Amino acid sequence: MPPIPQGQQFGANAKPRQHAAAAPVVSYTPTETVIPPTLYHKVPNLELYQKLKEAEKDVDILISRKALDFQAIQQKTIHPLNFKGETGILRVFVYNTNENQPWQKQLQQEQGKQVADPHAESTWTLRVEGRFLSDSQDNSESEAFKFSSFLSGISIDIIPNDDYPALQNSLSNIIEWRNDTGDLSRNINSASFDGLDIKRSGIFNINTKIAILVKSHSARxxxxxxxxxxxxxxxxxxxxxxxxxxxxxxxxxxxxxxxxxxxxxxxxxxxxxxxxxxxxxxxxxxxxxxxxxxxxxxxxxxxxxxxxxxxxxxxxxxPRAPILIDYEVNTRKSTTLGEVVLDIPIELPLNLSKVQKELLNFNKLAFDNLTKADGIIQKLNSRIALGIVSLQNANLREDFYRSLSDDPVKFIEQWLESQAETLKALKSDEGYDEEIVRRAQYFEENESLIRDKIDLLLGSNRF
Structure with missing residues (x-):
């Protein structure tokens, strides 16, 4: 027995190897969503589908216009000032402390304590300090912020009275601090202090007016x-x-x-x-x-x-108005800490990297939602296309049986004639002679046959 060639040695269950350059898979899913006009007088309620198509065109036009509007609006809204940053409370304490007041020296003597400096001048110190309390649990970034980081300016006006004649017409009555940095990219800790101290000599109470202008990182x-x-x-x-x-x-x-x-x-x-x-x-x-x-x-x-x-x-x-506080310096207590406390809602400067990440996640979520919606619409379009194909097939069957019932003999004769022409066109490939078809006379004599063959060829996808 001669040996089997190597190319033919395969088992009974072996399958032939697929060609590497296999033809791509062709989808035969119908995509036509237009109903033929001949069906409108045969099938009831098809006018509703036509109205739906017209409404869909109007909706597409509106969506196109709104998409352009949304693009223009998005270009304006992606500005950093339009994003909301981290919020919290700026707790402001306004109080004063006293040193070397007559009643303090007398109290030390009554307690048997030695007065450090009996001739020291009596003074009081007004202090305005603040601390930020974040609304979020992760406040690692906000802990490094100073009180001055949240202010655009602060002004303290000491109102003179008869007990302080030296303060009359004095330039030291008004104390101002302004944060002239308008650049948001500047380091927020560049002007860093947690409190502002105003120290003056005196043993009497005196009124002050404090104006606090909180820095705004939004467009409010x-x-x-x-x-x-x-x-x-x-x-x-x-x-x-x-x-x-x-x-x-x-x-x-x-x-x-x-x-x-x-x-x-x-x-x-x-x-x-x-x-x-x-x-x-x-x-x-x-x-x-x-x-x-x-x-x-x-x-x-x-x-x-x-x-x-x-x-x-x-x-x-x-323009945003400053916060005004009327405070009276009390020289009869060692300290008034805790008597005047003010909570101010605050919005932190925008973290651009965090905003970009949130914007990216938002756009990704929106894209996923649009993809899901497109998938649903595609499924609906496929169902509509299948329904239209079913209508067309039903219409062909209806025309076939109607013609058959109206005149069966004539219908059968026409059907046999068309089948014979089809068979003739299919068998016309036999006995093909190139010398004959090179002449124009062949096309003149067989014009109808050639036309039928072309129609059959296009209809059968044999090209």
């Missing part, structure tokens, strides 16, 4: 009295105020032409079929709001667009 501004009554806040950003007015307009149903949103069975936007909106037609613009008595007193207009709110709200924004 002080609101006017009218706007404060409307919002219930003393400070706000422009974005927050516009959002409050938007919520108020929706609650009061002040948007013009709100019936346009409910006249169609699906989400639709009249006037968007040409892809444009006439911004000058206020009667058809859904961004125009009718001001009621409250908004009219605030904005001084009868109607307004939301794009004009920035300009209309400017008169209601004012």
């Amino acid at each position: 501004l002080k609101l006017s009295d009218e706007m404060s009554q409307f919002t219930g806040k003393h400070e706000s950003t422009q974005q927050e105020l516009i959002y409050m007015i938007w919520q108020y307009v929706l609650y009061k149903n002040l948007i013009r032409k709100t019936d346009n949103l409910t006249k169609v069975p699906a989400v639709s936007s009249s006037g968007l079929h040409d892809g444009t909106i006439n911004q000058d037609a206020d009667n058809e613009d859904l961004t125009v709001a009718q001001a009621d008595s409250v908004l009219k007193s605030l904005l001084k207009v009868d109607t307004f667009k939301f794009t004009d709110l920035y300009k209309l709200l400017q008169p209601h924004f004012k």
Whole structure:
């Protein structure tokens, strides 16, 4: 028995090796979502699908416009000042201590203690100090911040009285400290002190006025009295105020032409079929709001667009006012620590690296949600395409059986004739002679046959 060639030595269960360059997998899933017009008069309620397609086009136009708006808004909102940093409480202590007061010397003598310096001058020291208390449990970064890091300025005004004639018209009555650093990137510990001490000679009480201007790392501004009554806040950003007015307009149903949103069975936007909106037609613009008595007193207009709110709200924004404290220096106690304590809400400077990480996570989450939504939409489109294919197949069967029932003899004759032509076209490949087909006469005599063969070839995907 001759030996089996090496290329033919394989077991009974062996499988042939697949070619490395195998053809890619072809998907035969239908993707057509358009119903043929001939089916609309045969199948009821198909007009609802057509309305849904038109509404989908309008929604796509709106989404495209809003995507451009959101991109423009995002470019503005990614500024560091628009992010919210870590919050906490700045606890401020205002107190004074006394040294070498007459009553202190007398008390030491009564207790049998030796007075260090009987002729020492009586003094008092006013101290303003602060400490930051973070709202978060991880306060490792905030522990290194000094009191001065949270201030734009502090002013202490000593008010002279008859007991202190030397302080009259003295320049030492006003003590000011200002933080002139406007650069957010500067080290926050560059101006570092936890407290400010003011020491003066005297044995009598005296009044002082303390002004503390807290540094703002956000775009918050002080609101006017009218706007404060409307919002219930003393400070706000422009974005927050516009959002409050938007919520108020929706609650009061002040948007013009709100019936346009409910006249169609699906989400639709009249006037968007040409892809444009006439911004000058206020009667058809859904961004125009009718001001009621409250908004009219605030904005001084009868109607307004939301794009004009920035300009209309400017008169209601004012610079942030300092915190004023009236404090009386008490020289009858060794210390008044704990009597005047003030808690001030504080927002820390923005940590850009932390914000970038949060923004990256947010965008990733949004992208994942969009991917899931796209998958759901793709599944719905596949179901719609399969339904349309089923309708088309049912329509072909209906036409076949209707033609058969109307005239069976004629239908069978036509069917046999078409099958014969198909068979003739399929068998026409036999006896192919290149010398014959090189002549134009062949194509003139067999034009109909060649046309049928081309149609059959394209229909059978044999090319």
